[in-house]
Amino acid sequence: MSQVMACIDASLSAAAVSDYAAWASLRLQAPLTLLHVLDHQQYPQHNDFTGIIGLGNREQLLRELAELDLQRNRLALEQGRLVLQAAKERVARQGVGAPSLRQRHGDLAQTLHELEGEIDLLVIGHRGEAGDSSGRLLGSHLASVIRTLHRPILVCPEHFQAPRNLLLAFDGSPSCRQGVELLAASPLCRGLPVHVLMVGSDSDEARSQLQWAEQQLQGDQPVHLALRAGEVAATLHAYQREQAIDLLVMGAYGHSRLHQFLVGSTTTQLLRASSGPVLILR
Structure with missing residues (x-):
């Protein structure tokens, strides 16, 4: 193992994921990359409303809806940037020097599959952002990542404790x-x-x-x-x-x-x- 990658989001697990990623990076003496993926299903890059609304005198509404969609995506990207920055500061306090930050837009499992050649250990939380309010695990996303990625995966709870055994x-x-x-x-x-x-x-x-x-x-x-x-x-x-x-x-x-x-x-x-x-x- 020579490269640790951690999936960072705005969930309650984010702090623990950062801590476990820092622990793994230091144990392996390996560089750490912090990754934020903006779910394309929740935040599509482009929405086409014409099939629902039609054209003609509704063009103004279409423009407004498109602008709202763009604004929502911009805010989500900014939130992701802030989450990554907070994670970077957290792992730096634990002695991890110069972690890399990456932000992608797409499906989580597909993104990790594309980056698989750069990953030797993946660190990911039990729960995602959607799982916090419902009390459910990351579920299908996590299972999909496990099936897709042919690399070791460290799945973390919401609180960090350095493993002793x-x-x-x-x-x-x-x-x-x-x-x-x-x-x-x-x-x-x-x-x-x-x-x-x-x-x-x-x-x-x-x-x-x-x-x-x-x-x-x-x-x-x-x-x-x-x-x-x-x-x-x-x-x-x-x-x-x-x-x-x-x-x-x-x-x-x-x-x-x-x-x-x-x-x-x-x-x-x-x-x-x-x-x-x-x-x-x-």
Whole structure:
């Protein structure tokens, strides 16, 4: 990992996203880019009202509506600029030097897909601006980003706490093994105690897979192995509460029950149930 990008908006999560992005940037010793995307569905660049209103003696109304639309877009862009500036000042106070600021207009997932080559870690909030008033998570936008972006994604809650330990949900699948290797090679969580939890029946194969993960992760941090039966989501969160785990680490795709747990609507269920940050490895 060499480049951290954080999605900044006017939501209640913005401060925590800035803090987690600063934490990641400093841990990785990587440059930080703060990105604000103006949703094209909420703030279209051009509106054509002629099909609804018609022409002729209604041209003045059309001009006024177009002007209102332009003014609304200008105000939204200015708000985004101010939000980015506040985030820049916040991360600078934490020791991040010269973060880059970028502002784009379009769909969030599509924008991140276009910028994927510049991203090694994405930091994004649980909730977006629309989610704050409704009490819902970012939902389809967040799920779309997770499906679209083939980069590690750190999903943040509304309050920052520097991770002191982490729980890795492990299922032994090839993609999950790649995630273990990625985690072992990255300085992001180096030195933090790692708990590796496998949810399933106790077997020689399962224990062998856990031992493989332990060998990959062994370094200057302790590694704790656990094998538990039960429903995946409930077991993961019960273990997280029991061990006071700060950071949950999971793969976005697999070929076991974790696959069913993470893909589609269950992604939102995972994030809703998690009170702390979730690092999704791709």
